[in-house]
């Protein structure tokens with residue numbers, strides 16, 4: 164029995180004249196892994212920022228559990244709400260004035276981060292380094308570690324494998340799969356990497372022109388009759 | 401006729417728009433300030449970050465403030481000698497030097513120097529954190545950016561500026577002393593005695609009050625503009641410019657207001 168965790172209803176979001184989300188509807192189910200795919204600039208990151216409460220939408224509502232419209236939360240409630248999410252930002256967003264250990268301490272007060280670093284494929288020696296001393300791919304994995312360490316209710320991953328080599332990308336995909344399948348964490352992944360989709364997505368949402376154009380089970384994605392999504396997957400313009 | 405009317409209409413429209421956005425930004429600044437007050441009362445104070453910023457704003461500004469003060473003291477001695485020697489009032493030079501330094505020049509010059517140095521750095525740092533989503537990341541990690549980033553910096557500014565100015569006062573007076581004793585053949589003991597006897601508590605105190613207010617303005621404006629930076633590197637650059645310009649203007653304005661307040665006292 165699927166249980167709804169997040170309900171996005173008729174969300175409208177625009178920047179000046181540019182409409183990014185145009186009455187978009189989307190349900191996210193508990194303990195499932197949802198992948199959001201779509202062209203660059205279609206509004207995937209904006210949608211996730213609205214869901215976690217970092218960005219206010221102009222119209223519509225997002226409900227989470229018994230919270231009905233997260234736009235109406237006050238500052239204190241908003242802080243509380245955001246703490247339910249573990250987020251990997253598209254550009255990692257590590258605090259660059261702090262070293263990796265201090266960065267991870269924001270998520271968990273523990274002293275040893277050996278286990279999690281091993282899981283994301285990083286050596287312990289990076290703990291004393293600063294984000295600027297790491298490659299983009301390494302920063303991404305630290306960002307992922309930071310998101311997971313929180314043991315969040317919902318994990319939001321904005322392009323977790325972009326910029327990684329195939330071997331590490333595969334390792335990350337398996338790690339996320341493990342988290343989703345074993346630990347039953349609700350996960351929303353924004354991705355361009357179809358490997359990720361096939362590996363750990365239960366459901367897929369295809370975002371285009373400000374709405375979800377196609378939504379369905381990941382294993383049925385190739386049988387879809389939505390031509391713009393099929394073209395997107397196959398890389399046809 | 402209609403052309404004239406429509407252009408006049410367009411002009412008034414523009415004017416109203418400017419006035420409107422001016423009041424909007426005043427509103428935003430007040431809102432930002434109230435948030436700072438609210439969170440500093442209700443939530444955690446990060447002592448270690450405060451200390452770090454205190455060193456950055458206070459201690460690291462010592463060379464700049466020292467240099468400004470010593471040259472100002474020296475120039476002041478020379479210039480007042482030029483004037484006072486015309487009516488044989490050279491003995492008043494120590495008095496003029498200490499009065500101008502403590503009441504006016506040390507706080508204002510230190511304020512302007514620190515605005516350029518630390519205010520810009522604060523705006524750039526926080527602005528970069530804003531545009532690279534580090535501030536968003538903080539929010540999702542149960543850390544209030546006001547408490548973590550802004551309030552420690554503002555307190556560091558309020559406390560470190562007066563301390564800098566005390567040092568500036570002493571160095572400035574020493575600058576005047578150096579010129580008077582070595583160049584203008586004053587008696588060293590008499591010079592210092594004169595200075596010491598003449599200066600009153602209120603002279604130094606009013607300077608320190610100014611310094612505190614300037615310290616607030618510098619760090620507050622740096623934080624505000626950094627926190628509201630938009631876009632990429634260009635937005636960050638703009639926020640540093642705004643921060644330095646607005647805090648410098650506010651320093652000069654508040655300097656007048658505080659001076660006239662103490663003048664009436």
Ligand SMILES: Nc1ncnc2c1ncn2[C@@H]1O[C@H](COP(=O)(O)OP(=O)(O)OP(=O)(O)O)[C@@H](O)[C@H]1O
Nearest residue numbers: 178181183201202203204205206207208209210253
């Ligand atoms: N602050 C902003 N002001 C104006 N327009 C914006 C702003 N932020 C995003 N946009 C616009 O919103 C649209 C969606 O942006 P978003 O970052 O969500 O894209 P995306 O789907 O995540 O793309 P990518 O796959 O490249 O990350 C873009 O076309 C962008 O131009």
Ligand SMILES: [Mg+2]
Nearest residue numbers: 207208253321
């Ligand atoms: Mg994106």
